[in-house]
Amino acid sequence: MRLGHVIGKVTLSRQDPAYLGGRFLLVQPWNTAKYAKPAAPQPSDAGLVVYDALGAGVGSIVGFTEGSEASKPFTGPTPVDAYCAAIIDEVFHQPPK
Amino acid sequence: MLLARIDGVIVSTVCHPSMHGCRTVICQPLNEHGGAEGAPVLALDRHGAGQHQRVLVSTDGAAVRAHVGDEHSPLRNSVIAILDAAP
Numbered sequence: 176m177r178l179g180h181v182i183g184k185v186t187l188s189r190q191d192p193a194y195l196g197g198r199f200l201l202v203q204p205w206n207t208a209k210y211a212k213p214a215a216p217q218p219s220d221a222g223l224v225v226y227d228a229l230g231a232g233v234g235s236i237v238g239f240t241e242g243s244e245a246s247k248p249f250t251g252p253t254p255v256d257a258y259c260a261a262i263i264d265e266v267f268h269q270p271p272k
Numbered sequence: 273m274l275l276a277r278i279d280g281v282i283v284s285t286v287c288h289p290s291m292h293g294c295r296t297v298i299c300q301p302l303n304e305h306g307g308a309e310g311a312p313v314l315a316l317d318r319h320g321a322g323q324h325q326r327v328l329v330s331t332d333g334a335a336v337r338a339h340v341g342d343e344h345s346p347l348r349n350s351v352i353a354i355l356d357a358a359p
Binding site for chain 1: 279315336
């Protein structure tokens, strides 16, 4: 699982039937510099679209998983490879000096 | 598996049910010299590893699903061992 900032939402006009009722978030993953200074704006590198079933809004920090594990929460086979597993309230990050 | 160091912890109340009751830690992958390498990843901790301890992080989703007892868990990383000696 990785952390990311929600910077937008994605609305699909035509979609795979397995996506019905799904929400999609545009997420910018945190890189190493962002962990050091979470408040500082991060230069925009590649964002990704994450399937969301928890109701995260723009600006919140989410923990998302990728790969085949991201399609496990669905009953049937679903083409999803990034799934929002948690909406993060607090991040305590203190690497050793 | 990843050789990593526990650098922090996250708090999340709204999350997938399989994460309830488990501690999610921020793991910083380490290289062979013990230095930080790459971006941190989050892992489920079931051994109570302390801050700045070196641990082994498994990236096997099936092991996490078996541990939390939920076949629909989206999680992948879990702390499976706490290291004693320095690499």
